Each structure stands twice: as C-alpha cells, then as structure tokens.
Amino acid sequence: MRPLRNPVIQAVLAWLLARWMQFCFTTIRWTHVNQAAAEAVWDSDGGVLCAFWHSRIGLSPACWPLDRAQSPKALISLSPDGQFIARAVALQGFPAVRGSSANKDKADRAKGGSQALRDGLRQLKVGGLAITPDGPRGPARKMAEGTPLLARLSKVPVLLVGLSCNPAIRLNSWDRALLPLPFGRGAIVWDRTDYPEGADPAQVARDWTDRLNAVEAEADALVGLERV
Template sequence: MRFCIKTIRWTHENQSLAEAVWAKGGGVLCVFWHSRIGLAPASWPLDRAQAAKGLISLSADGEFIAKAVARQGFPAVRGSSANKDKADRAKGGSQALRDGLKQLKIGALALTPDGPRGPARVMGEGLPLMAKLSGAPALFIGLSCNPAIRFNSWDRAVLPLPFGKGAVVWDRADFPEGADMADVVTDWTARLTAVEARADAITGLKS
C-alpha cells in the first residue's frame, strides 16, 4: 500500500478545505466510503496534519485492516455494530463511541459510515451523532485511483496499483444546530457520494 500510494500521480481538489483543518488542529472526522479504505492514507499527510486514528470494527476483517493501517501510522479505535452477540455488540459500540469522542478532543478520527458490512454507501446516524456530540467538523474525502483492482465484495473495494493516476477530493460540513438527524444523514450521504464520484471522474475509474 505504501509503495502504490507513493508512486501514484495524485490530483487534489478543494484541498484548501483540508489545509484549513490541518492548520487549526484539534478534532475532525475524516469520512470516506468503505470501499476506499486502501487509499485512505493518501489523504492524510502525517507531517503536517493532526494525529489520526481509525474507527475499525471488532470483526476478523477489521483486525486485518487495523494491523494494515497501523503499519502506516494510523492506530485504531476498535468498535463494532456487527458482532453476532448482542451484548458484545452493544459493549463494543458504546466503547467505540466513548473512545472516538475522546480522540476527537485532540485529533482526527477516520471512519467509514457504511462499514463494516454495508449496505454500500448507506450512512447511519453514528457519524452525525459523533459530530453533534463532539462539535468536530466532518471532512468528506473522495478517493480514487486508476488502474486498480476491484474486489467482488459487498463494497466493491478498491486496491491501488502502482504508477497510476489518483485523486483526492474534499468537502466539509458541521452539524447544523437544531437540525433533524435524518435530514443531516440524507445531506451528508449525498455529499460524500458526490466527492467520491468526482474523484472517480478525475481518474476514470469505473464502478
């Protein structure tokens, strides 16, 4: 992953939104759809952005992902909404919320609002709830590269290949005071989907 990300020729769009967040420091939610986990480190320069952790499920797949991103400088906050045992699920989810809010007091928290099992590009209330409780902005990140391997998984995950073309597109939102949660979910879903579609348009990656 490090080799591929380093050799890809990246195009950045609306980077000024991210630069303002990096310059200010403090808490921020870094949001991208689950299929783009393999590209996520390309959007967060460790030399000038605040420290980031990834919210990753307690599943076996999550364990693999947590180890992979940790090797690139992004430790994990572990929590799951998909454990088979309801007690463990509740415990994992509530602990992840507490740990996530703690991280947002000092730095960035990356998460995929359609993970860990989908449906793809369907956002729940977890992301806007964390934004509301923490007061941290949400930075929507569209990521794409071409050529890439597309897995036959529920999210059509993207695995980058080296020496290709890549794109990172940003958008930013704050939880509107007094807003209806369902309306925020609808709006933020559309905006996150839009930045990913824009990134795919730049690289020519087919869905």
C-alpha cells in the first residue's frame, strides 16, 4: 500500500507539510509585483478566479491574505495525492473543492469534472477559487479550457499568479513541483484579466497560458531560480 493511501499517515504528513510551509512563508523575503491589481479585486468583495501552475501549488497560500481577500477554496483533484495536498492546503485556511482525477476512467473523470464545475461556480458566487489549469497530470504549463469556461460562466475577474522562491526543493514529479525552503527570497507577480466577450475558449486558453508563463518566468527571474 502506498503511504499516502493510509489515512493516518496522510493526515500526519499533511500536518507536517502545512506547518513547514507556514514556517517558510514567514521567513522568506517576499517581492510583490503588480499587487495593486490584486488588491482592487480583493476590495470588490465579489467572486474571483485565481490561477497558478500546478508546480507552484506548494507556494500558493502565500499569495492569498486571508485577513483581507475573499474567502477562498481550492480546486484539487480526487486522486490520493490530491487528497494529501487538499489536507495540507485546508490546514492553512483553503478548503478544497474536489475535481476529477486522471487516475479514474473516462466516465468517472467526466462525472467528477462536472461536479467540480458546478461546485466551482457556486464558490465563485461568494468568494475566491484557486485553480491549477494544468493539473492534475499536465501537460505542464499548458492551460486546458476548463479555466476559461469557469471565467466565462461566472463572469468574475481572473488573477493569473506567478510564484517562485529560492532556494527551493524541486521534486522529481511530472510538473517538477517546488517546495519552499526557509530564509530565502520569494516573488509573487499578479496579472489581472477578464474573459473576453464572445471569445473562443481554446484561444483564451492559449493566450492565458502565455500570460501565466510570463508572470511565472518574471517571478523566477526576481529570485534567481533557473527555469526548467
């Protein structure tokens, strides 16, 4: 049995990961770029869709101030690994909306995806929804049409967020995910956008892919992290 499939082990590891992330976030020296765009959205009190690449999910709680921004939830896959991440993120104030899993068959993925879409739209009526547009299995840094679809149906503003830190642990996963290390440099770069009226979702996904890659590359450059 894989360790993360054991609920007791999963709970303990998730608690340890959450505490480690919070310690790192406190000690990292953060640089913020274009934060005024995010603050304007936070001050509006409406729904907001927040997107960052799957590789930066371990940094994502640092970009959302719970004391002033909308109450958030995170769209996380139904896989066992997704459950582990959901626990760690929830311990930091980001309960999960569960999505479809790449480990399930086509029918189950469709059912899970439809439920996630409904739950995501419900959340966007009252607060923030964080999403990784290339998860849970990639391809890395390529946005699927689900994120533009959520933005089009909800009509909420979208924050594309680039996150980085250095030094960091880079996992040997499909997305080369980053985990923070303490006492380093961190960067958060925001890009605010809206779904263009009448636009093709596939084209929007390509445009937003480029913009999200750009803010992440800027964040990496600010902290001196090599792109992979």
